[in-house]
Amino acid sequence: MRRRVALLVSGALVLGPQVALACPMCFDPRAENRIAFAATAAVMTLLPLGMVGGLLLWLRRRARALNGEAANRNPDSPPPP
Amino acid sequence: MDRALHLVRPGEPPPNKHLLPSSVLGMLLFIFTEVMLFAGFISAHTIARAGAQAWPPAGQPRLPFRETLINSAALLASGAILLVAHLAFRKRPADARGPAALALFFGLAFVIAQGREWVALIGEGLTLTSSTYGGFFYLIVGAHALHALGAILALAWALARLWRDRLSWAQFSTVAAFWYFVVLVWPVIYLKVYL
Numbered sequence: 001m002r003r004r005v006a007l008l009v010s011g012a013l014v015l016g017p018q019v020a021l022a023c024p025m026c027f028d029p030r031a032e033n034r035i036a037f038a039a040t041a042a043v044m045t046l047l048p049l050g051m052v053g054g055l056l057l058w059l060r061r062r063a064r065a066l067n068g069e070a071a072n073r074n075p076d077s078p079p080p081p
Numbered sequence: 082m083d084r085a086l087h088l089v090r091p092g093e094p095p096p097n098k099h100l101l102p103s104s105v106l107g108m109l110l111f112i113f114t115e116v117m118l119f120a121g122f123i124s125a126h127t128i129a130r131a132g133a134q135a136w137p138p139a140g141q142p143r144l145p146f147r148e149t150l151i152n153s154a155a156l157l158a159s160g161a162i163l164l165v166a167h168l169a170f171r172k173r174p175a176d177a178r179g180p181a182a183l184a185l186f187f188g189l190a191f192v193i194a195q196g197r198e199w200v201a202l203i204g205e206g207l208t209l210t211s212s213t214y215g216g217f218f219y220l221i222v223g224a225h226a227l228h229a230l231g232a233i234l235a236l237a238w239a240l241a242r243l244w245r246d247r248l249s250w251a252q253f254s255t256v257a258a259f260w261y262f263v264v265l266v267w268p269v270i271y272l273k274v275y276l
């Protein structure tokens with residue numbers, strides 16, 4: 001009996017749901033809307049990564065340049081890592 | 082002193098104090114959050130525009146993109162002149178006074194011209210509640226105007242200190258970074274909202 005109920009419930013859960021087609025990025029009938037959603041999602045995802053990544057890269061390059069200058073001024077000091 | 086406060090272990094080189102002034106780093110992080118704020122506004126505007134039947138909606142005036150192009154030129158010129166002042170400051174701070182004052186003047190001209198444009202648009206029926214179009218316009222351009230006003234106040238403060246030879250490189254760079262943000266975000270707003 002338990003087995004039948006479990007099969008019935010799992011079958012209902014697997015077969016019952018319908019595709020809602022509610023995602024505006026995937027199913028909007030207007031191409032303009034789909035493009036707008038995809039483009040803004042990409043911008044909002046990549047922009048913070050680009051800004052923080054760009055700052056870190058710039059700081060790393062600047063630190064290396066300053067360390068190089070310091071090493072040139074003082075040749076006895078160990079080379080920068 | 083607490084051991085946890087020792088960020089440099091024995092044998093390691095001390096932190097490089099010339100890498101970036103703390104005030105400039107703080108301003109850059111603040112600018113990052115502001116960039117995301119404007120990106121959110123522009124994203125919402127892009128989606129609303131894509132879903133609209135007509136843009137601008139019927140009965141709403143077209144934004145004055147030609148007149149605003151002249152205002153935009155004044156703002157961009159202001160940014161370029163401040164860059165000249167920034168570079169001059171490194172060699173001799175007194176040489177930065179003239180260009181910094183000119184940058185402030187162009188910035189003020191931009192804000193005043195935008196204010197006049199707003200008065201004209203309100204007269205034509207475009208208000209914050211007249212349509213989504215008007216709502217987005219005043220939200221995005223208004224947020225930019227508030228930032229421009231804040232940056233102008235900061236620039237005026239920096240200029241007053243510069244005139245008394247009491248402005249440091251870090252202070253000038255911090256204020257200038259905010260002004261560069263105000264200048265550089267404007268072309269994006271112009272292209273997305275006005276055109």
